[in-house]
Amino acid sequence: MSDASQTMDNAPGRRGRGVRIVMLLALLVALLIAPFMLYPIFVMNVLCFALFAAAFNLLLGYTGFLSFGHAAFFGGGAYFTANAVKEWGWSPEMGIALGVLGAAALGLVMGLIAIRRQGIYFAMITLALSQMFFFYAVQSSWTHGEDGIQSVPRGKLFGFIDLNNTETMYFFVLAIFLIGMGIIWRFVNSPFGMILKSIRENEQRTISLGYAVNRYKLGAFVMSAALAGLAGATKSLVFQFATLTDVAWQMSGEVILMTLLGGIGTLIGPIVGAALVVTLQNYLATSDVPVTIVIGAVFMICVLVFRRGLVGEFYRSRLGRRLGFDPEP
Amino acid sequence: MSFAIFGIPIQAFLGQLLIGLINGSFYALLSLGLAVIFGLLRVINFAHGALYMLGAFAALLLSVYLGLGYWPALLLAPLVVGLTGALVERSMLSRLYGLDPLYGLLFTFGLALVIEGTFRYFFGASGQPYPQPSLLSGGVNLGFMYLPIYRGWVIVASFIVCMAVWLLIEKTKLGSYLRAATEDPILVQSFGVNVPLLLTLTYALGAGLAGFAGVLAAPIYQVSPLMGSNLIIIVFAVVVVGGMGSILGAIVTGYLLGIAEGLTKVFYPEASNIVIFVIMAIVLVLRPAGLFGKDV
Numbered sequence: 001m002s003d004a005s006q007t008m009d010n011a012p013g014r015r016g017r018g019v020r021i022v023m024l025l026a027l028l029v030a031l032l033i034a035p036f037m038l039y040p041i042f043v044m045n046v047l048c049f050a051l052f053a054a055a056f057n058l059l060l061g062y063t064g065f066l067s068f069g070h071a072a073f074f075g076g077g078a079y080f081t082a083n084a085v086k087e088w089g090w091s092p093e094m095g096i097a098l099g100v101l102g103a104a105a106l107g108l109v110m111g112l113i114a115i116r117r118q119g120i121y122f123a124m125i126t127l128a129l130s131q132m133f134f135f136y137a138v139q140s141s142w143t144h145g146e147d148g149i150q151s152v153p154r155g156k157l158f159g160f161i162d163l164n165n166t167e168t169m170y171f172f173v174l175a176i177f178l179i180g181m182g183i184i185w186r187f188v189n190s191p192f193g194m195i196l197k198s199i200r201e202n203e204q205r206t207i208s209l210g211y212a213v214n215r216y217k218l219g220a221f222v223m224s225a226a227l228a229g230l231a232g233a234t235k236s237l238v239f240q241f242a243t244l245t246d247v248a249w250q251m252s253g254e255v256i257l258m259t260l261l262g263g264i265g266t267l268i269g270p271i272v273g274a275a276l277v278v279t280l281q282n283y284l285a286t287s288d289v290p291v292t293i294v295i296g297a298v299f300m301i302c303v304l305v306f307r308r309g310l311v312g313e314f315y316r317s318r319l320g321r322r323l324g325f326d327p328e329p
Numbered sequence: 330m331s332f333a334i335f336g337i338p339i340q341a342f343l344g345q346l347l348i349g350l351i352n353g354s355f356y357a358l359l360s361l362g363l364a365v366i367f368g369l370l371r372v373i374n375f376a377h378g379a380l381y382m383l384g385a386f387a388a389l390l391l392s393v394y395l396g397l398g399y400w401p402a403l404l405l406a407p408l409v410v411g412l413t414g415a416l417v418e419r420s421m422l423s424r425l426y427g428l429d430p431l432y433g434l435l436f437t438f439g440l441a442l443v444i445e446g447t448f449r450y451f452f453g454a455s456g457q458p459y460p461q462p463s464l465l466s467g468g469v470n471l472g473f474m475y476l477p478i479y480r481g482w483v484i485v486a487s488f489i490v491c492m493a494v495w496l497l498i499e500k501t502k503l504g505s506y507l508r509a510a511t512e513d514p515i516l517v518q519s520f521g522v523n524v525p526l527l528l529t530l531t532y533a534l535g536a537g538l539a540g541f542a543g544v545l546a547a548p549i550y551q552v553s554p555l556m557g558s559n560l561i562i563i564v565f566a567v568v569v570v571g572g573m574g575s576i577l578g579a580i581v582t583g584y585l586l587g588i589a590e591g592l593t594k595v596f597y598p599e600a601s602n603i604v605i606f607v608i609m610a611i612v613l614v615l616r617p618a619g620l621f622g623k624d625v
Contacts (some may be wrong), residue, residue: 066431113610116617117569120373120430124565125613131562132606139599249562253438260435292446299439303432304421 032145035170041238045168046278047177053258053270054184055227060256061265062188063220068123068252069110069130070228075247076133077103077229078236082149082295083142085237091271092155092163096176096233103229104222106133111221111296115214127249134247139276148243152236176234180227185267187223196220228255257295260302263309272311342542342595343473350584350593351549354487355542357583359564360571361491362538364579367568369531372422372433372496377564378557379444384410384543385552386448389459399462407540414536418529419517426528441558448554458549470489483545490541491580494534498576507531552566566609570620582620 034043056070081099082089090098090274114125137143150266154163163169187193198206199213206213236242254277262273277295284291306313315325340454366374374380387406391397397405417440425432452553461479468477497503511525518524544555550556564583571582586605593604600607612620 033449066434094542113613116613119433121569123431123434124373124569125609128569128606128609131559135602139602148432251444256435256438290446290450292442293450296439296442296444296446299442300421300436303436303439304424307428307432 018273019325031174032036035167040166040170042278042282044173044238045235046051046275047173048238049255049258049278050271050274051177051180051234052228052231053255053262053274054181054267055224055231056255057259057264057266057270058184058187058227059220059224060259062193062196062200063217065118065217065221066120066123066256067114067126067221067224068249068256069114069126069128070224070255070306071247071249071251072110072130072133073103073107073225073228074232074235074240074251074255075137075244076106077232079137079143079149080229080245081233082152082236082242085155086149086152087142091159091236092157092237095155096230096237099233099236100226100229103232104226106229107225108218111218112224114268115217115221130247130252131249134244134249137244137247143242146244148241149236150241152240152242154237154240163237173234173238176230180230181267184227190269192216192219195256208263253299254295255301259309260307261298261309263312263315266311266315269309269311273309276310340474342592344345345591345595346588347474347480347591348594349588351483351587352590353584353587354484355546355560355583356564356587357491357580358487358538359543359560360567360579361576362410362535363564363568364571364576365494365538366574367573368536368576369507370418370422370433370528372425372437372500372532373430373565374532374535374549375434375437375561376441376444377437377535377539378559378561379441379544380410380414380539380557381546381552381560381610382552382557383413383444384540385459385547385556386452386554387540388544388547389457389552393552394458399460399544402438403541403544406544407537410540410543411533411537415529415533417563422532423525423528434439441561445554445558452554454554456553456556459547461548466507479548483549486545487542490538491518494538495572495576495580496513512565525539563605566605569607570605572617572619574619575621578619578621 005029031043031047034040040118052070052074054072056067058063059067077099080101080102081095084098085092085095101312110126113129117125138145154169156162157168157172161168161172190218195206195211195216198209199211200218203213232242232246235246244290258273258277260273261276262271263269280294280298284294302309308316314320363374363377366372384406387409388399388402391402391405392399416479422433422436425436465479465482466474469481470476494505498507506517506527506575510522510527514524546556567582567586568579570586571578573579586608589602589608590604594601
């Protein structure tokens with residue numbers, strides 16, 4: 001469906017593409033100057049969570065599977081990378097690669113079990129399996145229980161780029177973010193992504209067309225897990241630690257909120273949602289208001305009032321339509 | 330005594346079996362409530378752990394501010410929690426019917442965060458003791474082990490309430506409406522049954538069961554704002570293992586998994602935290618619909 005709308009030569013579609021390119025360029029420029037305007041660690045934090053939410057959205061938005069266990073991949077990636085870099089002295093790029101692979105392996109195991117059920121069962125199963133990984137992280141020795149892996153060295157990228165410089169680190173994180181988003185964009189618009197959408201819309205029909213839907217679902221799950229691992233691995237180098245917070249179920253809840261708030265199934269939504277939630281947390285950290293209550297209330301309001309999220313509602317608004325956005329991405 | 334099973338002293342074995350049975354009593358009460366709510370509302374109630382905590386706090390606050398003891402609390406706290414549940418269902422949850430069930434899960438997740446966050450804000454994260462009723466203090470020596478009477482009472486009370494709810498649903502007229510509405514709400518509504526009221530009552534019943542479990546738990550575990558937040562994930566796993574199609578299945582699975590968890594503490598303590606999740610994974614591989622489930 002979206003394939004047709006891209007090739008069709010209708011005016012609003014073309015205008016939509018123009019607007020989208022302008023917005024993308026504006027975002028890129030904003031990201032390039034952000035470290036000089038804002039606190040760089042904060043922006044890096046936003047980028048990591050934006051990538052995490054985008055990875056999560058790859059699964060929820062394009063296959064309709066709500067995972068309540070993505071913290072396992074995010075935190076798993078963080079733990080694997082932190083351990084490789086700190087204990088084994090690996091270089092940052094190899095450490096991150098291990099984090100991604102580890103998260104993908106976790107995703108494969110969890111996915112094989114979880115895709116046997118759908119809908120709410122899938123959510124509960126992924127939650128339980130990630131909780132299993134949480135208890136593993138609590139008990140095993142290499143993760144150091146409550147303390148987590150502390151003071152992880154950032155090291156030298158490719159052996160000669162010193163990441164201890166905050167600005168260098170920022171552009172490294174930005175590069176990872178852009179690569180990750182590029183992969184997601186490519187994935188969603190590939191034939192594979194089209195088949196995922198068709199599974200979401202009508203699974204029976206996709207089966208009757210001869211597709212092995214379970215293999216596609218598992219593929220999407222592993223892909224989403226790997227990218228969530230990439231986000232977690234990067235975050236462990238930014239903050240130089242990996243702790244139980246990263247694998248706890250509250251983290252899975254947070255990434256759901258980011259995606260829901262921004263807009264499920266939109267490419268930009270998770271980024272907007274992540275930026276908002278991280279900003280909110282930063283802001284509330286210094287105030288007297290407890291974060292949990294606000295997060296929970298935002299959750300309830302989102303579900304009750306705007307289920308399409310900020311970006312999704314914008315696409316549907318009159319302005320969004322006039323600018324040529326497709327309300328049903 | 331010198332009995333031993335696989336090298337484990339029989340006292341330790343029976344002791345853990347009993348602890349498992351107590352945990353199972355809570356799992357059964359909570360998964361029963363989840364199954365009742367899910368059966369009719371098609372909502373997975375993520376706030377169930379928070380409602381359980383609310384029950385325990387209701388008992389504590391009733392005793393602190395009104396001087397009411399355990400027995401009145403055992404009756405009043407579930408009513409308070411049930412009423413809270415009814416209000417939530419009427420004002421907010423009912424707006425989500427007909428949408429993807431995932432929205433109900435996400436809404437109740439947010440609700441759980443708000444309830445737990447609020448109690449944490451006012452009462453702090455640490456636990457507060459709740460006294461045992463004097464009638465049930467002390468214990469009896471069973472020969473092979475020492476049984477605190479209160480713990481025995483928990484097992485008995487949970488069993489009676491579970492059976493009562495099961496009978497209510499299977500054998501009474503109200504229960505038959507409920508089962509009929511589960512099958513086809515529109516048809517039942519057209520027969521003149523007030524289905525929206527039935528939905529509210531069902532959510533209140535499930536919430537009340539969670540509140541009851543909370544009061545039962547208060548003297549054993551301390552009353553703390555986060556007492557339900559990890560429990561709910563275990564109960565989800567119980568529900569997945571049992572399959573939510575059957576009320577009796579939810580009860581039986583609750584007890585079985587509690588016992589399995591207790592026995593794991595004897596034979597391989599390191600795995601006792603995760604044994605229920607492992608069983609869940611195995612059941613999903615062998616029988617995806619769950620032990621008692623019909624639908625996949």
